[in-house]
Amino acid sequence: MKTTDKKNTTSVKRGVTKPKSNAAAGLTELFEESLKDLYWAEKALTKALPVMAKNATSEELIAAINNHLVETEEHVSRLEKVFELIGKKPTAKKCDAMEGLIEEGKGILEETEIGVVRDAGIIAASQKIEHYEIATYGTLRQFAETLGLEEAATLLEQTLDEEKGADKILTEVAVNAVNLEAAEAE
Ligand SMILES: [Fe+2]
Ligand SMILES: [Fe+2]
Numbered sequence: 001m002k003t004t005d006k007k008n009t010t011s012v013k014r015g016v017t018k019p020k021s022n023a024a025a026g027l028t029e030l031f032e033e034s035l036k037d038l039y040w041a042e043k044a045l046t047k048a049l050p051v052m053a054k055n056a057t058s059e060e061l062i063a064a065i066n067n068h069l070v071e072t073e074e075h076v077s078r079l080e081k082v083f084e085l086i087g088k089k090p091t092a093k094k095c096d097a098m099e100g101l102i103e104e105g106k107g108i109l110e111e112t113e114i115g116v117v118r119d120a121g122i123i124a125a126s127q128k129i130e131h132y133e134i135a136t137y138g139t140l141r142q143f144a145e146t147l148g149l150e151e152a153a154t155l156l157e158q159t160l161d162e163e164k165g166a167d168k169i170l171t172e173v174a175v176n177a178v179n180l181e182a183a184e185a186e
Pocket of ligand 1: 071133159
C-alpha cells in the first residue's frame with residue numbers, strides 16, 4: 001500500500017508553469033496581449049458572421065446575425081481606438097479560443113441540413129461565441145479600470161453591452177422561432 005501512496009503523490013505534482021522568456025510581465029502587458037487576441041477574434045468574426053447568415057433560414061436569425069455584424073465592425077474600430085489610447089499600433093494575434101469556436105460553428109454547418117435544425121445549431125455556436133466575448137470584454141474593462149484607463153474602459157464597456165444584447169436576442173430567436181420548429185421537424 002505504501003508504494004502506491006508514494007506513486008500517487010509523485011504523479012500529482014502540482015508544479016508552477018514556467019513562463020516563456022517573453023511572457024507578459026505585468027498587468028499592462030497582459031492587457032495589451034489580451035487586446036491583440038481580441039482584435040484577431042473580432043476581425044475573424046467579421047468574416048465568420050456572413051457565412052452563418054448565409055446558412056440560416058429563419059428571418060429573425062438572419063436579421064440578428066446581420067445586425068451583430070454591423071456591431072462587430074464597430075467592435076473592431078473601438079479596439080483600434082483602445083490601442084490608440086495606450087499609444088500602440090493595432091496588432092492582431094491569433095486567438096486560439098475564438099479559432100476553435102468558429103471551427104465548431106463550421107462543423108455544425110457540415111453536420112446539419114439547411115433548415116430549422118441548422119438554425120438551432122447556428123444559434124448554439126453563436127451564443128458560445130458571445131459568451132466568450134462577454135467574458136473577455138468584462139475582464140478587459142476591469143483591467144482598464146485598474147490601470148486607470150477610463151476612456152478605454154468606457155469603450156470596452158460599450159462593446160460588452162452589445163455582446164450581452166446580441167446574446168439576449170439569440171436566446172429570444174431560439175425560444176420564439178427556432179427551437180420549437182426544430183423539435184417538430186424531428
Ligand atoms: Fe464583438
Ligand atoms: Fe459578438
